[in-house]
Amino acid sequence: MRYRLKTAFCIAASFGFLLAASGEASRFVSRVSDGELKTDTVSDKKVAEDAPANENSIIDEVVWVVGDEAILKSDVEAMRIQGEMEGMKWNGDPDCIIPEQLAVQKLFLHQAALDSIEVTESDVSQSVDQQINYWISNAGSREKLEEWKKMTVKQMKESLRDDFRNHQLIEKMKSNLVKDIKVSPADVRRYFEKMPQDSLPLIPTEVEVEIITQAPRIAPEEINRIKNELRDYTERVTKGETSFAALARLYSEDPGTARQGGEFDDYVGRGMLDPAFASVAFNLTDPKKISKIVESEYGYHIIQLIDKRGDKIKVRHILRVPRVSPEALEKAENRLDSIADDIRANKFTFEAAASYLSDDKDTKNNNGLMANQSEDGFTSKFRMRDLPTEIARVVDTLKVGEISKSFRMVNSKGKTVCVIAKLVNRIDAHRATITEDFQAMKAIVQSKRRADFLKDWIQKKIKTTYIRINDKYKNCNFEYEGWVK
Incomplete structure (x- = not known):
């Protein structure tokens, strides 16, 4: 997640009274000093301004600044924990490797801002949805995932959005930098001709x-059964006997939206929906009315409009799937x-x-x-x-x-x-052989060329970017030179 120094300070100010050491009546964040977000105590005793901060009074710590982007100690810890959960092995001291990796990401984000690189909200939302669906698949159900993560799926999506947007910006920036790097058949032959047979890629x-x-x-009787149920839901909502959301929670077979009353988490564009579903959903104008029955590749739906914003809509739906x-x-x-x-x-x-x-x-x-x-x-x-x-x-x-x-x-x-x-x-x-696997070998050479180009770009970018590092990181054995100015 991206943090600016100002943002980090505001967050600390909002929650400092919860995080400061116990035993005093009230506390507040007073300064950002030497990269540390600290708290002062309101008490009857006067505290000297030059008194050293107690370790427990540090809410968070700015360990690096790259351009106008701050890297917090909490960012480093979060990446370390994520790595441990995924079984990652650090090739060296993680206290040095992790902040450097985050700093490299900030360099690409800084350049993306300078070059006005953008990603669409629909692409970000799609990536977030894929990640959530992957987690749900591993957990076994939406409910088990929420129990494991200790938050709702909606909260997970919000927490992931900035990270996924930044990741897409970084990848788009990298692609933009290396788009003109090409390799010829002669380049591929030269790269592999002196390589020992047992060193050739497998x-x-x-x-x-x-x-x-x-x-x-599917039997016609089964389809009629499903349609009759959906007509009954529509009639009950229209008569005011119940709400669309209540019926969605009880009967919808879309695991991604049922618990939310059939409501999609975000505003979505036409291209993110099944064409048949989108055709009906985007023609809805009255939130009080319910659509006709729609058949999609997933089953049969009824849809209710919540809101429209430009070329995006927010809807809720009930999905019923005929039994085979x-x-x-x-x-x-x-x-x-x-x-x-x-x-x-x-x-x-x-x-x-x-x-x-x-x-x-x-x-x-x-x-x-x-x-x-x-x-x-x-x-x-x-x-x-x-x-x-x-x-x-x-x-x-x-x-x-x-x-x-x-x-x-x-x-x-x-x-x-x-x-x-x-x-x-x-x-x-x-x-690999040139005659049978030229495309695979070409991809290897091209990937190596692009990686070398990006490594050189990072090294040059470090020299022209404002960087400040907390003193305790200055003795690290970094992959790139020039971090310490």
Whole structure:
């Protein structure tokens, strides 16, 4: 989180009476001296102005100043605790390594401000949501996460927002600095030609996979049941029998919003929502009215407008998800096994079947071929760890050209679908060669060039930036020179 010295002082002033040592009637922050935020005691005894501060009277400490950005001792401690939780091993004294890492981040933030680099609120919100969803997945539920963190999800999002914004600013600044660094085939050859064979990078096993998916068909009676329930909710709210928020808490199947009465944490833009959902939500004008029933990739919704701000809205919704019967799942699996048998009998190709029969929108138009985002764009090559777990587990047992039996997996929308997979190609783990792995080797060289450029940039930036360091850090063995002016 970014702190300016003024901000740090105000925070200390607000909470100093809680943090100062006990035993006195009242206390207040009086000065920032030698980088320390200190408290004075209001008492009947006169305290000498030059009296040394008691260790317990220090609320927080400014350990470094980089440009106009302060690094607090609490920032260092927070990063140390986070590192310990993640099992991080510091290659040296963490009391020196951590503040230097924070100082380097401040250099990039300082330059981002000078260059007017900006990130969008929607990008920040999306990253925060991904982090929260990852935590919820690990914890097992939203409730367990809140119990573990001792705060609500909304509070977590607020606490993460500044950190994620700064991280995106730093990454955007780095990308801007190295965007013109390119490497040629000759550069790649020169880099690796003198390297011993056993020092060449090890390229892990990569595979190319095609899939065909079938979403189990939901019985019309089940869809009607869900729609009737949503109509009943709308009628009850309209008659004033209950509130939309109360029904959302009781019945909504969106784990991310149900406990908040169906309310989204933030204002969101159209691009962050399912297209069908967005189309209806953005046409709402009266907060007292409830939308018609909307079908999205997640299920069926009713929506209530809370507020609009420019091109963003805040809404609450109730999501109901139709149940898929075991019979429907079995039927979808049998249908896929039948398709696989026809492909093996050469009645048609896997690729043709994927184009006409697959329900997977991401691969249907690519003849079933899965694609992976890389630095150079999209590639069809996947490391096993980058595949969805269910697919990786099945593909690992196939030979090239072989088609799997049908299996089930949960897709990115949280729905269970049935799948058959074909292993198109497998390149086993091996030492890199120019002929087979040029793109991977090029990426290594380019990454090295960019890292060297950024290291030189940091060294030069240190020389031209105002920096002040607390005396106790001046004997550290830093990675970069020039911190101590």
